[in-house]
C-alpha cells in the first residue's frame with residue numbers, strides 16, 4: 001500500500017517536470033549502445049538481450065532464495081515476530097530485499113524504455129503497479145516461475161481478448177477473481193497440484 | 198549473593214484502560230526454574246512479551262545479568278541470550294523442521310547478508326540444528342514440513358528452535374498447551390533435563406507440571422504478583438488459594 005502511495009507520488013512529481021516532457025512524456029531518440037557491443041535497433045539482438053536478462057534474473061533470484069539472505073526473507077514473509085525473537089533485525093533485511101527488487105525493476109524499466117523509445121509518467125501510475133500485481137497473483141505469488149508465467153498469460157489474454165471485444169477487461173476481471181478465489185498459488189500452484197494428481 | 202540472571206522491577210504495561218502488568222517485580226536466579234502461574238488474562242503472556250522485547254513496558258526496568266535491557270530491541274535480546282517459545286505455535290509452516298531450527302542457528306552465526314551459496318548446505322548450521330532436534334527427540338522428523346507435524350511435535354520443535362539460539366534464559370509460554378497426557382508427560386521429562394542446562398521461566402496452566410518442576414513460583418492475578426516463593430509456600434498461601442487454586446482447580450490439565 002505504501003509502495004503504491006509512493007509510486008503515485010513519483011507519478012505526480014514526474015508529471016510536473018516540464019523539462020522532461022511532463023505529462024506528455026519524453027521521446028528517446030537513441031537506444032542504449034553498450035559501447036557498440038549490442039545493437040538494439042536489431043530486433044533479434046534486442047530479443048536475446050531481454051531473454052538473457054530474464055534468465056539471468058531468474059537464476060540470480062533462485063540463488064538468493066536459497067541463500068542465507070533468502071531464508072531470512074522467507075521467514076519474514078511468514079512470521080516476523082518469530083524472526084525477531086530468534087535474533088534477526090527484520091527491517092534491515094526487508095530493506096535490502098526492497099533494494100534488490102527495485103534494482104531489478106530498474107533494469108526492466110531500462111529495457112522497456114529502449115523498446116518503446118518513449119517514457120512517460122504513465123509507467124508510474126498506480127494502474128501499472130496494479131498490472132504487475134495481477135501478473136504476480138495470476139502466475140503464483142512466492143514462486144520463482146509464477147510471475148513469469150503470469151506475465152505471459154496476462155499479456156496473451158489481453159491480446160487475444162482485445163481482438164474479440166474492446167471490453168476485454170470485462171472478461172479478464174472475473175477470470176482473475178476466480179483465480180484468486182479458487183486457484184491458491186495461481187497458475188503455478190495449479191500446475192503443481194495437477195502434476196501431483 | 199550473586200546478581201540474579203533476570204531482575205524485573207516495577208514493570209507496568211497498560212492496554213487502554215486495563216493494566217495488564219501492574220507493578221510487577223521479579224527475580225530469577227541463575228539455574229533456577231521459575232514458574233509463573235495465574236488465571237487466563239492475568240497478564241502472563243504480556244509479561245513474557247515484555248521480557249523478550251515484543252512489547253515495550255510503560256515503566257519499570259528489566260535487567261539481564263545486570264544489564265538494563267528494558268529498551269533493547271527483541272533481536273538484540275536474542276543475541277544476549279534470551280529465547281522464548283510462543284503460546285500459540287508460531288513456526289514457519291512451509292519450512293521443514295530442520296529448516297526452522299537451522300534458521301535460528303543462522304541468526305546467531307554472524308550476519309545473513311550472503312546472497313549466493315545455499316544456506317541448506319552449510320554443514321555447521323545443519324549440525325547445530327540436528328543437535329537441537331535431537332535434544333527434544335525430533336531428529337527422526339528433521340525433514341518433515343512443519344505443517345505435517347503433530348501438535349505435540351510442533352511444541353517440541355518450538356523448544357528446539359529456542360535451544361538452537363544457545364540461550365542463557367529460556368522463556369516458555371505454556372509449552373504444554375493443548376497436549377495430551379502422554380505428550381505432556383514427555384514435555385515435563387524434557388523440561389526436567391533442560392533445567393539442568395539453562396535457566397527457565399515457565400508460564401504454565403498445568404498445576405501438576407508446575408509443582409513438579411518449579412524451584413520457585415510467582416502467582417499473577419490481574420497483572421499483579423500476589424505471591425512468590427517455593428512451591429510448598431505457594432500451596433499454603435491463603436490469598437493464592439482464594440484467588441486461584443481453590444475455585445479454579447478445574448484448570449488443572451486443560452490447556
Ligand SMILES: Nc1ncnc2c1ncn2[C@@H]1O[C@H](COP(=O)(O)OP(=O)(O)O)[C@@H](O)[C@H]1O
Nearest residue numbers: 212215217235236237238239240241242243244
Ligand atoms: N495486544 C493487546 N491489546 C489489548 N489488550 C491486550 C493485548 N494483549 C493482552 N491484552 C489484555 O491484557 C490482559 C492480559 O492478557 P495476557 O497477557 O494474554 O494474559 P494471559 O497470558 O495470562 O492469559 C488481558 O486482559 C488481555 O485482554
Ligand SMILES: [Mg+2]
Nearest residue numbers: 241242243284
Ligand atoms: Mg497467555
